[in-house]
Amino acid sequence: MAADSELLAIAGLDNLELGGALQPRGPGRAAKSIWAATWPKLLAVAIVLILWQLVVATGWKSYVLKGPTVVFPTLWGLMHHRLLWQAVGITLRRAVLGYALAMVIGSVVGAFVARIPPLRAGVGSIITGLQVMPSIVWFPFAIILFGITTPAILFVMVLGAAPSIANGLITGVDYTPPLLLKAGRTMGLRGYNLYRYLILPASLPAYVAGMKQGWAFAFRGLMAGELLVLIIGQPSIGVLENTYQDLDFFAGATSILIVILIIGIAVDTLFTAADRAVRRRRGLLEAGRVG
Amino acid sequence: MSMSSGRSTPPDSGPGASAFPGLTIVADRAAEQAPAAVRLTDVSKVYGQGRGALLALDKVSLSVAAGEFVCIIGASGCGKSTLLSLVAGLDPATSGQIDTAGLKVSLMFQEPALFPWLTAARNVELALRARGVPKAQRRAQTQELLETVHLGGFGDKRPHELSGGMRQRVAMARALAQDADVLLMDEPFGALDAMTRDLLHEELERICAERTMTVLFVTHNVREAARLGDRVVILSSRPGRVIEEYDVPKGGDRGEDSHEVAELAATMTGRLRQEMRRHGS
Numbered sequence: 001m002a003a004d005s006e007l008l009a010i011a012g013l014d015n016l017e018l019g020g021a022l023q024p025r026g027p028g029r030a031a032k033s034i035w036a037a038t039w040p041k042l043l044a045v046a047i048v049l050i051l052w053q054l055v056v057a058t059g060w061k062s063y064v065l066k067g068p069t070v071v072f073p074t075l076w077g078l079m080h081h082r083l084l085w086q087a088v089g090i091t092l093r094r095a096v097l098g099y100a101l102a103m104v105i106g107s108v109v110g111a112f113v114a115r116i117p118p119l120r121a122g123v124g125s126i127i128t129g130l131q132v133m134p135s136i137v138w139f140p141f142a143i144i145l146f147g148i149t150t151p152a153i154l155f156v157m158v159l160g161a162a163p164s165i166a167n168g169l170i171t172g173v174d175y176t177p178p179l180l181l182k183a184g185r186t187m188g189l190r191g192y193n194l195y196r197y198l199i200l201p202a203s204l205p206a207y208v209a210g211m212k213q214g215w216a217f218a219f220r221g222l223m224a225g226e227l228l229v230l231i232i233g234q235p236s237i238g239v240l241e242n243t244y245q246d247l248d249f250f251a252g253a254t255s256i257l258i259v260i261l262i263i264g265i266a267v268d269t270l271f272t273a274a275d276r277a278v279r280r281r282r283g284l285l286e287a288g289r290v291g
Numbered sequence: 292m293s294m295s296s297g298r299s300t301p302p303d304s305g306p307g308a309s310a311f312p313g314l315t316i317v318a319d320r321a322a323e324q325a326p327a328a329v330r331l332t333d334v335s336k337v338y339g340q341g342r343g344a345l346l347a348l349d350k351v352s353l354s355v356a357a358g359e360f361v362c363i364i365g366a367s368g369c370g371k372s373t374l375l376s377l378v379a380g381l382d383p384a385t386s387g388q389i390d391t392a393g394l395k396v397s398l399m400f401q402e403p404a405l406f407p408w409l410t411a412a413r414n415v416e417l418a419l420r421a422r423g424v425p426k427a428q429r430r431a432q433t434q435e436l437l438e439t440v441h442l443g444g445f446g447d448k449r450p451h452e453l454s455g456g457m458r459q460r461v462a463m464a465r466a467l468a469q470d471a472d473v474l475l476m477d478e479p480f481g482a483l484d485a486m487t488r489d490l491l492h493e494e495l496e497r498i499c500a501e502r503t504m505t506v507l508f509v510t511h512n513v514r515e516a517a518r519l520g521d522r523v524v525i526l527s528s529r530p531g532r533v534i535e536e537y538d539v540p541k542g543g544d545r546g547e548d549s550h551e552v553a554e555l556a557a558t559m560t561g562r563l564r565q566e567m568r569r570h571g572s
Contacts, residue, residue, distance in 0.1 A: 183404040186379055186397055187469060188421040197417055201408045282407040283451020 066251045075255035083235060088259065091226065091237040094150060095267075098157030099218045105158060106165025106214060113166065114173035115195075124170070127163045135160035135221035139228050150234075153225035161218035168210010172203025205278050212271040219264060237263075328394055328473050328505040329355040329378060334387035335530075336373050347373045349530035350387065357472075360499060360506045362520035364513060364559065366567060370531030371509040375475045378507065394505075397471035401478040403458035405450040411461045412437060412446030418468035436464040439498065456487035460494075467498070476508045480515070492518055513563065517555040525559065527566050535562050 049068050056067035066074075078084045113119045113127065138156045146152035176199050184198040226238020237256060244252035279285050336348040347370040355361045363371055376382040377389055379398040405414045416433045424432060437443050440460040450458055459479060466474060480488040496519065499506060510516050516523045517539060525535040537559060540551070 179400060179402060179404045180406060182381060182398075183400070183406075185381060187418050187465070189417075193421065197420075198406065201406065204408065278408075281449060283449060284407075 064250050066254055070251050071254045071258070074251040075258060078252065078255055084240070084259070087235045087237050087240050088263075090234055091222065092263070094153060094157075094226075094236070095219065095222055095263075098154040098222060099161060099215060101154060102158045102161035102214055102218055103165055103211070106162035106210075107169060109162065110166035110169030110210075114170045120170075127166050127170075130159065131163040131167060133159075135217060136224045136228075139225065142225075143229065148229050148231055150231065152229050153222060156225050157218045157221040160221040161214035164214035164217055165207075165210050168207045168213070169203060171210070172206030173199055175206060176202040205275075205282070205284070208271070208275050208278055212268075212275065215267060215271060219267070223260065326357055326392065327354045327390075328357040328359070328392060329353075329507060330388075330390045330392075331374075331378070332388045332390075334374075334377060334384050334389055336370065336377060336382070337385045346530040348377075348384075349532050351526075351531060351533055353524060353533060355473075355505055355507060357505050358503045360508065360519060360521045362508045362510060362516035362523045363526060364510055364516045364523060364563070365526035365531065366511065366528045366563065369526040369528040371511075371526060372477050374526075374531065375477050375507065375509055378473075379475055391473060394472035395470065396473045396475060397466045397469040398475045399462055399466045399477065399479045401481045403450065403455075403462040405458060405461055405465070407450050410447050410449055411442060411453065411464075414450070414461055415464045415468050418465045422469060432468070436468050437461075439467065440464045440494065454487075456483055456491060459483065459491065463491075463495070463498070467502075471504075473505045473507065476506065478510055479508075481510070481512070488515070495519065513556045513559050514552060517552045517559065523555075523559060525562055525566070528570055534566060535559075 053067050053069070056062070056065055109123070109127070113123050135156050138159050139152070142152040142155045146155060180198060180202060181194075184194055189198055223238055226236045227242055230239055230242065237260060241253055241256040241260075244250070244256065276285065331351055331353045333350045333352055334348060335346070335350055338345045338347055351370075351374065353361075363374065365371055373382070375398060377384050378391065379396050381398075405411075406417070409417065412433050415436050416429050419429045419432055434443065434446065437446050440463050442457060442460050442464065445453065445457065450461070453461065462479070480491055483491065492515070498504075508516075508519060520539050523537045523539060524533055525537075526532065527534045537555065539555060
């Protein structure tokens with residue numbers, strides 16, 4: 001292999017530093033790492049189920065609190081009806097739409113605020129202020145502005161998520177290492193090119209962290225919205241939750257909670273994977289690994 | 292002493308001048324060999340204002356001929372890095388003139404300063420792109436540059452997958468990709484072990500010979516300066532001033548452990564010590 005002969009040509013003491021970094025990774029290693037990531041989660045689920053069953057076994061509020069042995073068959077039953085899937089579909093469609101809007105608005109605002117000092121002074125603190133405001137307080141306002149409609153829910157989602165996304169981008173731009181900026185400038189990167197090839201990629205880890213946080217706020221806004229803004233003819237997850245509670249169908253309501261949890265975890269897994277991919281490419285994961 | 296024809300600046304530059312009798316002023320020496328690639332005339336740099344102002348460089352004059360390899364040494368805080376920043380145009384000088392004769396200048400740092408999200412090849416390619424090299428040619432040129440620094444097989448590795456010496460090689464390839472006439476190097480091998488540094492010295496020498504580049508190389512390692520430079524300039528500390536220049540004779544064994552290099556290094560170390568004593572440190 002060419003690399004081997006080259007290693008000889010460039011061998012210095014610091015080659016010891018390379019360690020196993022140039023070793024290929026086999027499929028066995030991949031399986032091992034998947035298992036290592038999975039078993040703590042399985043264990044956590046098992047512990048939660050056991051605790052849940054224990055609480056139910058005490059008979060506390062047994063009218064409302066249904067155990068896993070009742071809830072999971074109920075959920076299974078609900079999964080055989082179109083209604084649940086329709087509701088999941090509507091909720092996810094809103095999630096995607098609201099989050100996409102928040103991404104566009106947050107990114108554009110973030111990019112401008114990061115680069116224009118007067119904007120930074122004025123708008124920067126407003127963004128941080130918005131970020132700490134619970135999205136639910138916007139609902140009365142949203143309902144007056146948009147009525148009992150999907151746009152009212154999207155409005156609240158955007159207000160919740162966009163500040164986090166903007167802040168993530170601003171933080172990333174601020175923390176671009178000065179040495180890299182110096183290197184970029186000596187290389188002749190200016191204006192748009194400096195932004196496109198240096199500042200944006202350098203900001204990516206903080207930007208992704210902001211997106212992840214933004215998703216959490218968007219999802220909260222969405223769930224709150226679906227519980228408050230009940231739109232006739234649009235059975236969403238929130239509507240189902242509300243309806244089952246009103247009907248005293250608590251096994252069903254608990255099932256919906258599990259559906260919400262699963263959606264939340266699934267999306268979080270995507271973000272975590274993206275975050276890890278970004279950090280692995282930059283060698284930021286290796287430092288935390290021992291041995 | 293015989294192998295060094297270093298010459299001192301005027302006597303008012305400190306008691307050091309009398310320690311080297313027979314040495315003459317060098318300021319216009321490079322001018323004899325015109326054309327100068329880099330010429331600094333009375334360059335000063337002040338950081339901050341008012342009481343907190345710090346004079347980093349004090350009327351530094353220096354001329355580097357095209358194709359010359361000049362090393363600058365001095366204790367830390369003598370404004371070596373500031374000097375390179377000024378020449379690279381990253382920072383404006385407070386007073387004085389810097390003339391790079393319209394030549395292209397590139398700068399290498401002590402840290403490789405590679406972009407961690409790009410592979411070694413992409414890092415080099417970005418410099419080509421910034422220079423406006425058409426896409427069709429970039430790939431081949433990148434590979435060629437990586438081969439120049441003996442990293443032809445490592446183009447797809449990311450910086451964190453390479454050793455310190457390899458990263459510095461990529462940084463060198465990137466600097467070469469800028470097709471600069473003047474290469475400014477700010478302690479580029481300072482963080483490497485002696486063996487790796489030695490290899491990179493040979494490499495740098497080979498590359499410079501192939502490309503007739505003008506190099507301004509900052510270091511605090513006296514032996515490294517004696518090993519690499521055609522000329523060595525000593526800067527004083529706080530503020531930085533040129534206090535001594537030495538010509539390094541060509542030819543013969545110029546390994547870092549060779550007699551010639553060791554002797555010149557000893558002379559320069561003596562001069563540096565003297566300067567430090569003057570500062571009472």
